[in-house]
């Protein structure tokens with residue numbers, strides 16, 4: 403279904419969900435420079451400031467012409483969010499082809515260390531600043547701190563084995579309602595694993611490998627539970643030629659049976675993939691409610707597994723490396739909101755929530771679309787239906803790169 407033509411004309415609109423935002427825009431150089439400033443603010447914990455830049459970048463991504471001195475004056479300067487500071491940066495770019503502050507930022511030791519630290523999965527801006535304040539500057543400093551040998555081929559910790567055993571036990575026991583295992587009891591292995599595997603996890607994943615990962619996962623899932631459906635989401639779905647991870651949203655084709663078949667399945671799939679050596683590490687599991695998960699009236703969330711995955715070597719592809727893989731399980735009634743939420747971009751998703759709340763009196767998130775005044779829940783049967791309910795023109799995933 404092609405993008406509604408009106409959204410290409412709609413570049414003045416306030417919400418990113420009203421505009422088409424291609425992966426690469428006519429002013430990509432400017433967007434990239436502004437992104438450095440946005441990232442710098444984010445790393446410094448200046449959230450509001452970062453968001454202001456992100457909004458401005460989003461507007462620029464939807465502008466269909468090259469920005470010149472003239473079009474800046476007639477169009478861009480009139481857009482929301484292009485007041486004093488942002489406007490002066492855009493003007494600098496128009497005059498010189500770069501933004502001086504962005505260039506100084508790139509060469510500053512602080513920015514370099516903070517962005518290096520925060521490039522490790524599991525380290526956010528706050529932790530990165532703490533490390534910097536402790537005097538740490540390099541990856542070697544991080545390795546010493548976490549006691550990870552350089553270039554270590556990390557063995558899965560014994561705790562993880564124990565955890566996976568427990569997990570299987572729980573799955574076997576829950577139908578009797580005997581055991582509840584609470585979240586958060588697994589040791590947090592995220593940063594040490596991400597650090598040890600960083601050379602591999604840093605490498606971008608081409609589209610055909612993302613597809614291969616999905617095929618392998620779904621083949622294993624079919625052995626556990628026939629009739630499951632899936633959509634590859636994230637940057638892949640927005641058309642990125644290379645992704646930093648693979649994100650897959652999974653549900654069941656049968657709207658009724660899915661309500662009881664989906665809960666608990668994420669864990670069982672993880673255990674199976676782990677036994678087969680396909681999932682090598684489980685960084686995080688969430689959205690589980692013990693055996694409550696099987697009492698569907700209380701099951702109102704998504705089950706997520708953030709994992710490290712490694713395909714088996716094949717003759718055509720003898721060398722395989724570790725990849726980040728996120729699995730998201732949704733009940734059929736949550737499937738399309740989950741697909742939209744996880745397709746992103748982050749900006750698109752944020753404005754979707756805002757649009758729903760401010761313009762439609764609704765609440766959108768990855769789990770459900772509801773009307774605020776009476777909490778009536780909509781049950782969309784397609785992605786298009788979600789857009790229709792929200793009164794939005796259809797935007798193809800490849801035009802959601804705000």
Ligand code: DCP
Pocket residue numbers: 635636637638642644645646647648649743744745746747748751768
């Ligand atoms: N998302 C979400 N909730 C989270 C994490 C992500 O709703 N807890 C959404 C926003 C993202 C999308 O899911 O746009 C995928 O997240 P990624 O971090 O994987 O980002 P992308 O897939 O967009 O890019 P890439 O993975 O290539 O870096």
Ligand code: MG
Pocket residue numbers: 635636637638645646647648649
């Ligand atoms: Mg992704």
